[in-house]
Amino acid sequence: MGVERHAIFQIGVMSALLDGVYDGDLTLADLLAHGDFGLGTFDALDGELVALDGIPFQLRSDGTARQAAPEQITPVRHRDHVHPPPDR
Numbered sequence: 160m161g162v163e164r165h166a167i168f169q170i171g172v173m174s175a176l177l178d179g180v181y182d183g184d185l186t187l188a189d190l191l192a193h194g195d196f197g198l199g200t201f202d203a204l205d206g207e208l209v210a211l212d213g214i215p216f217q218l219r220s221d222g223t224a225r226q227a228a229p230e231q232i233t234p235v236r237h238r239d240h241v242h243p244p245p246d247r
Contacts, residue, residue, distance in 0.1 A: 168193035171234045176200070183232035187215050190233065202232040 170185050183202040190197070191213060199208040207218040208227065215227040 170199075176204075176234070181234060183234035185233060186229060187227055187231050187233060188229035191215070191229070199233050201227075202234060208233060 168190070170190070171180070171183075181203050187208075191210075195210070195213040197208070197210040197215075200206070201208055201217060205217070206220065209216050209218060215231075216224055217227040217231070218224045
């Protein structure tokens with residue numbers, strides 16, 4: 160039985176955020192090409208980023224959530240293509 164491997168696409172690292180690097184340089188539109196699931200943050204730490212089934216959402220500190228715009232910028236982002244396991 161073979162194992163299917165997936166590549167993870169990452170922009171930025173947690174240590175950069177800890178050092179105060181909060182400015183992003185890549186749009187969500189550019190990142191959507193690299194996967195359909197992901198976690199991260201937004202430019203200037205403006206909320207948490209969650210992407211599910213290729214749709215990015217912005218979770219804000221006031222408890223609100225909204226679909227993120229493709230032109231929004233991110234300094235840290237991890238993406239992958241997630242596929243359900245095959246039927247057995």
